[in-house]
Amino acid sequence: MPRGPQLTEQERGKILAYREAGMSCRMISSLIGRSKTVVNNFLNNPKSYGKLKPTGRKKSIAEEKVERLILSESTKGLSASHLKVVANLNVSVRRVQQLIRNFRHPATQVPRSTAIRPNLKNTQAINEVEDENVEVS
Template sequence: MAKAKKLTVFERGRIVELHKQGLSQRAIAAEVGRSKKVILHFSKDPQGYGTKKSSGRPKKISPALSRRIRMAVRQDTGRSSSQIKAITGADCSPITIRRHLRRKGFKNKKRLQRPRLLQRHKIARLDFARSTKHGTFKGGRKFIL
């Protein structure tokens, strides 16, 4: 289950005032619009509320690094994850970058392996088109391009 947002400064002040007025935790929760549990935990230790360090493994990719990775992909979609790592200076593996991009909605597709279309290829194609400009179908009917 997802965590709710922390109490704002305004909500904290409101809880303290309502507590001084002698309202019950249930009444305060209804007035503020938050759960009874959060009111209970805040009223037990108002100074210590929200100061507990979050447990768990820290993320390898920070929000700033995430933006740099996505910008590098948008600039050139043909880059490999190793190239993206080198460009962004990420301190993680290429697999982590691929996983991150997949979570952000990018699909990894392998590029088709084709030779580059050079100027001589373009000229050869034009020459071929000009030479076969007038031709015939198998049935003997003529066509003009």
């Protein structure tokens, strides 16, 4: 079954009030019209209800450490193997090379909207070329 909508602030308040009054999860769920599972999940940890857990694999190296690595590489001119030893990294030399090659400083990045030009159909491209070649009199 798909997930239902999250509990509103009003429903959360009602659940907490009913629970303090000594009602069971089943009774609370019938009063507010929600499943006993959602009521029970909310009561298990009300502060973290509705917050997403971080997904995906964790980064092997923090972004700040990568920036320091790039800075030391550019100023001292060290090789990837020397950088790995100096920075005491738990990654391979190849990964250090990849980090150096792929690093783009946020201040120098071009926004995606200006970097990507939309695909034009052949007729649109021809019309643009013709418009550029027309002399203005």
